Amino acid sequence: MKLTLKVWRQANATAKGEIKTYPLDGVSPDMSFLEMLDLLNEQLVTQGEEPVAFDHDCREGICGMCSLMINGQAHGPEVTTTCQLHMRSFNDGDTITIEPWRADPFPVIKDLVVDRSAFDRIIQSGGYISANTGSAPEANSVPAPRDKAMRAFNVATCIGCGACVAACPNGSASLFLGAKITHLGELPQGQPERWSRVVDMVTQHDAEGFGGCTNIGECTAACPKEIPLDVISQLNKDLRTAMKHGL
Amino acid sequence: MAVTGLIFIGYVLAHMYGNLKVFAGQEAFDTYAHHLRTFGEPMLPYEGLLWIMRVVLLLSVIGHAYAAFTLWARASKARSQKYVVKKAVAATLSSKMMRWGGVALLLFVVFHLLHLTTRTITPGGDQESPYERMIVSFQPERWYIAVIYLLAMAALAMHLRHGVWSACQTLGFTNSARARVRANTAAIFLAVVIAGGFALVPLSILFGIVE
Amino acid sequence: MATTLHDGLTPLNVAPEQKSDDAAGYYSLGDKLVDPVAPTGPIAQRWTTRKFENRLVNPANRRKLDIIIVGTGLAGGAAAATLGEAGYNVKSFCYQDSPRRAHSIAAQGGINAAKNYKEDGDSTFRLFYDTVKGGDYRARENNVYRLAEESANIIDQCVAQGVPFAREYGGLLDNRSFGGVQVSRTFYARGQTGQQLLIGAYQAMERQVAAGTVEQFTRHEMLELIIVDGKARGIVTRDMVTGAIDTHLADVVVLASGGYGNVFYLSTNAMGSNVTAAWRAHRKGAYMANPCYTQIHPTCIPVTGSHQSKLTLMSESLRNDGRIWVPKNVEDCEKDPRQIPEADRDYFLERIYPSFGNLVPRDIASRAAKYMCDEGRGVGPQVAEVGPDGEERMVRRGVYLDFADAIERLGKHGVEEKYDNLLDMYARITGENPYETPMRIYPAVHYVMGGLWVDYHLQSNIEGLFVAGEANFSDHGANRLGASALMQGLADGYFVLPNTIRDYLADGPFEKVAENHPDVVAARAAVEERVNKFLAIQGTRSVESYHKELGSIMWEYCGMERTEDGLKLAISKIRDLRADFWTNVKVLGASDNLNQDLEKAGRVADFLELGELMCIDALNRRESCGGHFRGESQTEDGEALRHDDEFAYVAAWEWGGDSNDGGEPVLHKEDLIYTAIEMKQRSYK
């Protein structure tokens, strides 16, 4: 396959970036999208041009490190991560525009690499269950209803990639936030801190500069783990209950 | 946002119901308009309920618009650098039009008040009876008035389509896939019924069904 | 086979005596090594006693003690959370943009624990026994027993943190049997166990970041260990965003930097997984133990071409229902598998190992698949590879894993329920529908049992340098039982380190080291010099191409099957490649900002040294054990043959300088003496 790539190049956080166009030949449909970029980089190095920086690590769709806005869609046209997107989803002769996640709380570091540490800070603000090592009761002493445990699991699969933010027209991280609130809120172990958790996490989310949710639904469509929109409803519900509790 | 939105929905539902009295004839309609003003007398002064309602509505508009603009501002701050290419996959047309639709509605309400409440704009001459004001305004020779109203109703339909669903989500009523489907169905239903119900009045006058 | 219980009071074997010396000329022999803190007494009491004996650190003093932890995987993340809670000053480092992305996240199958919830005869002792046996009697019994003991606590801890393990309808935890073990002791969270466990540890750690006890340094790569007065006192890191080279000083350094399977280029490891942290410590004197012990996982998605950058594991659980076969006739290999009649299919595992069938251990299943492909009966696309003779050839590397029978038995829906996300993942990667055509699988490098040598306290031979998780060598011997690496990482991080490190820190706080101490300045200067060197070479070949070439050498000669000649050839090839690398590598860009090629150059440079040591270790160990098959050591019918009398020892290698400059590694042997388990040859026929 032969492609035309339009790639966002930006030397560092403060530099002004621009789209650069690169032709690329010899792309195999079996390549993953990132392997296609490896090929581009190999070509750039040969030509003496600095390779394109992009984030990735596990390359199997689980670490959440890869990103990329591909033709205006977070993680590209399939419901998966960029590392699991394959070139067979494109056609010979296609032009592909590749941009970094765009959100002010995710500043660009270089080329396609952005800083997502805002997510860590949101977790720090309350995205955990306080259970000191060694203080845990016997695991089966607290049964968790299976359906609730299943729902908790389904949303705990969030990989923290940030595609939801990248896709949301408001730059909101509500899906990420809702996934964690729902995960911990559905489990018996998560109850004691449930109300303070939601208030603290929402406060941190807003302080990071993420936008508010107006229920557009782009986030869930872009989410590689198919986190459903009802986590945002759950988030709102828990927030409302928390306010009732006077938090 | 959701609370003020729901107040609006309640209001437009009632208002639509009242407007449909047009089909029951001038008397019914005017009695209704009169009733609105004398409701609760003598506990409430003349137009008491109406004023309470007006105050609530005005506060709601202010609150609603304030919240809308805050969200808008936060969103633009959250993404100051735009994408070169951005595709919307799941967003409905209605959801994308919320802000402009809201502004359009605001403009419409202002126009609408000048027209039918304060009688500052008087197409076809001022009339004492509210019924007559409407009949006169929507005559075919003043088709443009009807068009303004109908366009506004289209905006209303869209605003409600997304607004009802969005309010359910914001209030935390949609915690499962089934509940989500239900909320979306309700949103479409209300949008069609309310906007459709309103639209019947100018349409039927325009086409001479009500004279 | 009946298992006899031994109390741990008398040795059951004698010290090994090596007769062969295949690696003569490549190494020199050093002193024997003993674990200075190995406990004795009844096996079941050793850890409890040790926890009691180890000294405590006064809570008021903990705040004055600084701990550096490199790595935020299960081992490092759990350790940071626990030591932070205890009140120490922790600095945590990882190369990813968030601690949550450590490669532990990729583990699919599950985690073992001797909870005996199923009342199927499991116990601490049985888990201990299975793990030692699974490791082919090359693990230290002290460590393994402790691991089995702590396993139950891990599950309690994780559940309390909100890890959503699979549950039964009654709301209690579910278990499955995994990796051919006869009891159900594996806890799991669908196919994402590692992810859920890691998120638990990550959240616990972030809680400590908020509490101010843990300071987190992401996108920071450790490039050097700082040793002052013989003690590990800090590290040198490069900030991968700004390029700043910084020193971080502390009272103790913990390495939990994961495995080095990426020396093979293609592996199931993450792209950034590296040996640098461990290797830098090795070059500073820490022993590298059993570096050649690599686990090859039988069920990975085969390579499709030279563009391939990594391999993806398909959980081993697939072997419970899928049947593995290749065509009987070479001519059929290109055919649509559905057109090949039953009579022309060779279900080779069921044929060779009738009692275990498709569930034979990982190494046996892997090797059998390799032999089928070597015979020319592999399936899938032809890929180019360099053969043992050094010539390039085209081979099909793949065997079928067929679910047709399972679909017939369980229905498509049944299979979907059980394996849904795995089959989906396969379909996404290959573009083939596994419900219609059989899947293709091939073995891939998955885990390394080798790592830095540590004693019972997880302290390396360098004082103050502790090593946890996959980065150490300790608990798996020559092969790892499925679902036990997660167990080890968490046991090390939550329960072992916090209880052993305090004994070391009880002597602290140590005198502060000044930033301008000559040893600190020198370590930092060495890093700067190295970084500048990479950028100055300005050669013609990309870093990536060196890595690929090293990988293909390692896979061919130091992979599933090894021979004396092959290993010697490999060593000379690696030496040439390394010499070429240092004169001809091309790294563009600058060092003062994000430069992924520069990062990679450092990692590949270390792999080029490690690869050679792995080959030397493999060459020396003229026996087949665990995942390590030596062509020269097999039974008459081609099965692995161990030599306990010669090789029941841990090979701990000391850095002796670059061989291209005339250096050679020094071998220290730690004899393995069992007191609780008798060594037995394994048989799966």
Ligand SMILES: Cc1cc2nc3c(=O)[nH]c(=O)nc-3n(C[C@H](O)[C@H](O)[C@H](O)COP(=O)(O)OP(=O)(O)OC[C@H]3O[C@@H](n4cnc5c(N)ncnc54)[C@H](O)[C@@H]3O)c2cc1C
């Ligand atoms: C695909 C796959 C599936 C697996 N499935 C299972 C399973 O089902 N059951 C099981 O028990 N085991 C499984 N394993 C094995 C198990 O996951 C790993 O052995 C284990 O998670 C390793 O944990 P760790 O904490 O030692 O290291 P890792 O999780 O690899 O973490 C390494 C950490 O070190 C950091 N680091 C590394 N080098 C540096 C440096 N130079 N500077 C700074 N930081 C550095 C990294 O950033 C990272 O945070 C699987 C492994 C893989 C690859």
Ligand code: HEM
């Ligand atoms: C003053 C003019 C108006 C403006 C600027 C405006 C704007 C908006 C905006 C931006 C939203 C947020 C979108 C969202 O939450 O999804 C919204 C929501 C909503 N609007 Fe309006 N609107 C206006 C008038 C109205 C009117 C007249 C009605 C009813 C007839 C209405 C009903 C709603 C409802 C129900 C919602 C959903 C609330 C929620 O999401 O929680 N709005 N509006």
Ligand code: HEM
């Ligand atoms: C075709 C559609 C509509 C028609 C025919 C209509 C008709 C009328 C009439 C006749 C009145 C005057 C009643 C009186 O003074 O007694 C009125 C008042 C009013 N209408 Fe409408 N209306 C329509 C749509 C709307 C919509 C969509 C809104 C709001 C979103 C709205 C908001 C109002 C308000 C706020 C008043 C003033 C009530 C008051 O305070 O006196 N109308 N309308």
Ligand code: SF4
């Ligand atoms: S919710 Fe989905 S899109 Fe958002 S961070 Fe999690 S996995 Fe990524």
Ligand code: F3S
């Ligand atoms: S797209 Fe954005 S507006 Fe809400 S529903 Fe998703 S966060």
Ligand code: FES
């Ligand atoms: S690289 Fe890990 S999810 Fe894509």
